[in-house]
Amino acid sequence: MTLTVSLFMAFLGPAPAVSLRAQTTSAQASDSENSGLELMPVPASVKLESGQLAVTRNFTVALSGPRDPLLDRAAARFLHHLSLLTGMPFSEALSDPSKAALVVEAREASSALPQLGEDESYVLDVNSTQARLTAPNSLGVLHGLQTILQLVRTTPDGFSVPAVHIEDKPRFPWRGLMIDVSRHFIPVDAIKRNLDGMEALKLNVFHWHLSDNQGFRVQSKVFPKLQELGSDGLYYTQDEVRDVIAYARDRGIRVVPEFDMPGHATAWFVGYPELASAPGPYSIEREWGIFDPAMDPTRETTYRFLAKFIREMARLFPDAYFHIGGDEVNGKQWDANPSIQSFMKSHGMKTTLDLQHHFNSRVEKILENNHKIMIGWDEIFTSDLPKDTIIQSWRGQESLAEAARQGYRGVLSYGYYLDLMWPASQHYAVDPLGAGAATLDSEQSARILGGEACLWTEFVTPENVDTRIWPRTAAIAERLWSPQSVEDVSSMYQRLGVEDWRLELLGMQNRSEHALMMDRLAGPAGSASLEVLADTVEPVKGYTREHLAASAGIKQTSADPLNRLVDAVPPESEEARKFAEDVDALIYSGFTNKDAEARVRASLQSWHANDMRLAPLLAGSFLLKELAPLSNDLAELGAAGLAALDAADRGADLTPAQLQQWAPVIQESEKPQADLLLMVAPSVQRLLAAKTSPAPSIQSNPKTSSTK
């Protein structure tokens, strides 16, 4: 599933200007955003009260309501997480409700599996003697426990939770994260870690993209050559799958498997070439892109295979929904196969899309026989599908709206592609009921079930997977859970920073993966100056990394090491965002804001001095030497920015000679180098523009207006 984005889209501006615009132009943040409690996602309703509940080492939990082993485990996990956040050991023995610090009550025992549309609400009351969490069922309890963990504060007197009354429920019932484990295999421990992260952010659907051209990742006992020949030995056993599903279920998370068909299926054909529309042999695809191989939808043997395969997988994956992919079939193998062509002609099919719809409806029947409801990407949509089919859209809200008008349900993933390296603010601005879906009536709107963050793994390995998912996915989680009115970007970033910190304490590796890759790049002596450079850059956006390689004639493959700076840095530079805020504050103050000026100057000086210190390290490593131009540009940007500040100090503008001197570096620093963007460049550019007379027509960062 790849979006086609033109090369110029790569040059996205940094988040800060977006952030500032939102601050100044968006509606006031809602009360729950402004509670000061730094909850994420923001609950539907928060009432802060006076007092606080002490969290001492005697903190205990009591369970009231019907006995539910899932809640026993949830209570133990809650106490373990409380230990991770406080460093205090707690007894996991359950307590008596009259004595417990926290009393939990679910009115009904859990269903065997979480179901789409179950009531996920909860009410939390905390006073200075006790916290009380009540919910219709265990799902609300799980969410409420996460809210309590987010409320724990360090004070001068100890750990505590503020007195509060929270009534909370999600806006959308489908709040997902998709991980592609085909392009790069992601092992079970990393999957589980990210399920923990999902629970922490109240996400409830793990969409497991299990097969694609580059790998078939589940053990099939019926067709063992699928994993034996299609995975390089990197696949999940059925026991591991069951273990992951149980792990997810304990966290209120449904697991929806995806087996992409009829395209994106090369890995199947390595073991079973007879499924394909052109003769084999096939081998596992090592490159990225859209490829020709597709299942043959005209042969009954294909459906007999799929019937057996789906029956096996339908038993392995208990969720009611089953994802068949269905995206990006280019039809070339079908066009080239005379027998398929004659089938199409004899069945009155005009296009390969017609043939794919025929395939889909055959597969849908198989799913029905196995009591599964079909979900697929935009391309599967036709108006003769059963009405319970769900469309997942990478195309956008208009695509979903069209389906919703015809009675179909939809899940949005357009705007939530984590691998495009967008800033959190950009994902945050995408609403499943915004844009083309904004005009739906209430009945139609109700068919928009929510959304899914998607991580495609061309450039993701177990070494950096957490940095690609977190913390940005927390912003998407908030969009899908919180009231639509919650949209203050500045508040979001404030809380996102807290989550970034908290997730690492809870066992994610969003920070440590970065630290480890930087350590490897810098070598045993470490390098503060490599950090200085790394803090100012971001990976190129969209599909620029593929496009740059293609224009350089480089074939990227799944065997390429992902050990460069672009693989190590987070998708979003906090330093660049804060620098942009300071630069804007400085400019808007007419260069009178001394605090902002001091911070801006310190950054510029540090960048200016950095290249000289860093150059020897870069020269000594084949992995780092590609960074030399970037480091040089950063130094020059530092010098240019300092010249603008000096001009401001003199109450003057930059001279034409100065402007001419800095023009090349500004231009240069906008280009990707080593697949990285110098994210501080647009802010320096604004600084220069503000000290240029007459002021250029650019009012604020011009790049950010074209990010969508």
Added chain:
Amino acid sequence: MTLTVSLFMAFLGPAPAVSLRAQTTSAQASDSENSGLELMPVPASVKLESGQLAVTRNFTVALSGPRDPLLDRAAARFLHHLSLLTGMPFSEALSDPSKAALVVEAREASSALPQLGEDESYVLDVNSTQARLTAPNSLGVLHGLQTILQLVRTTPDGFSVPAVHIEDKPRFPWRGLMIDVSRHFIPVDAIKRNLDGMEALKLNVFHWHLSDNQGFRVQSKVFPKLQELGSDGLYYTQDEVRDVIAYARDRGIRVVPEFDMPGHATAWFVGYPELASAPGPYSIEREWGIFDPAMDPTRETTYRFLAKFIREMARLFPDAYFHIGGDEVNGKQWDANPSIQSFMKSHGMKTTLDLQHHFNSRVEKILENNHKIMIGWDEIFTSDLPKDTIIQSWRGQESLAEAARQGYRGVLSYGYYLDLMWPASQHYAVDPLGAGAATLDSEQSARILGGEACLWTEFVTPENVDTRIWPRTAAIAERLWSPQSVEDVSSMYQRLGVEDWRLELLGMQNRSEHALMMDRLAGPAGSASLEVLADTVEPVKGYTREHLAASAGIKQTSADPLNRLVDAVPPESEEARKFAEDVDALIYSGFTNKDAEARVRASLQSWHANDMRLAPLLAGSFLLKELAPLSNDLAELGAAGLAALDAADRGADLTPAQLQQWAPVIQESEKPQADLLLMVAPSVQRLLAAKTSPAPSIQSNPKTSSTK
């Protein structure tokens, strides 16, 4: 096993002065130390040749010699570790010897288990086309593979291994690490991680201290109340034990279990009070120290119990050696029990030590029946033990020498107690054949088998266990492996820094545990100024933490949270060590060394300015407010040091008024605060002394001369 150390021993000086002394007074580093290859432990013989072997993504391994599944796994693990160090994916498929980048040959297949005294030697030849590793058996191969991993370098052209001829073998056959999992339970994943660390440093004995007053940590099926009532549910199942042993075996590591008896056994008595010498009931001990409960050595039922128990454990733990502890029996329960007293009288025993020796000899018979050889702490030693008994000494080389003269073998742990928070240099200076063992003849010396680093876990949890073991244990590993002539402390610290970095890349958490605990203390916004303070301190030394609590009337227990700065900082401050080196260089140069002066000044300025920035954070957290006096002292030390530098700039000495002004802070900064020592204080003191006329009699840091 606790050493009795008087309170004043707490005030150890920092490592640097030791380091400097070693640099100036010790013998020249050997050739292999000076090879520039940064190997640790230093091999017996290294010859650097010209050229290098490229490590590309096509790097492959071939196994020649008899088929050995252990080596298949070792080759796969080697390639995995090579991936972690380079970020390059490698195929794990074994290659043909004529084509492989690395050819490995063990002349014999592995024995079922590693045995004490097996040949562990290897020869490694690397030229620009191939590396060749040969060894008599798999143990040498395992060690040689670790040497290759240490040789991998990043160059301007790629990763490579230098051409080299290495012939290597250990100096001692018993090179161990003991972990106490009783006082705090250490889970299997942390044990395995540290077995990886042991393999990386060529250690070969994991001594598992499995029972003590505070917990019985292994599942017994014969006597299940041992773990059910004696462990708070924190114990290893027998399956987990077998898994750990197999994991260790794959890494050439023997696993020696210790069940401490007849003292240190309160946890046994919770389930089986009839074993004790005084009536119960007993509960798990929650405090630290030496306690009265001891098994009753006069009842046959005790030995019948032990016979069954040891039979069960002897089958679970396959190593030939079985550790019975035997330390610190205070005899009080025996003195107080009339029936035991009359037994002693009727058997002609004068002291409780006689009774313990009676117990030991009964237990030894049981071990013999189970084909096990006894090992125990100093206290078990009497001259009528079987000659194959091994004495492990916490008392010192003289104790071992005495046993060796009488024909007994010994393992040194005196000087290798990691929980005492000594600097690596101090452990490094302890030689099993030094001090009281230096006068042994060659036959007696051969009975000194080696040594063991020991980690007692009063103040260690799974959150900081790696920081307590690594990297310091690497210095002990080198002492036990490398030729005795390898003793250059400066070279050791250089290579220890590389290992600290490498171990984290290989999956240890020696750095990330510290980072995570600091993150928790600092809160979501982080705090560079908390890092500045943390970098200058070390935990108090020896048993000072216990003594300080005792003198404050505080009862420390196993339920105490270990979440303070003292728990988060590494045992040794690299910053203090480097600052001391710079200060000494500055003083020895007569204040003319400008580079040293610039670094010293920058540090002093940073400390001087830090308190103001840090104070608000400290005031806001109950966990941090204990640090306020320390932070203030650091600021004043900064000011004092700057005054000395300013005096030097003027070519003058400090005035009497200045000296009087700084005297209180110097005195204050020598005292522990918050269980921490300001490790930069002695260096600032030397700086002041150097600018005082007449110079005080102190020549260098007076503290370091009394560290042993």
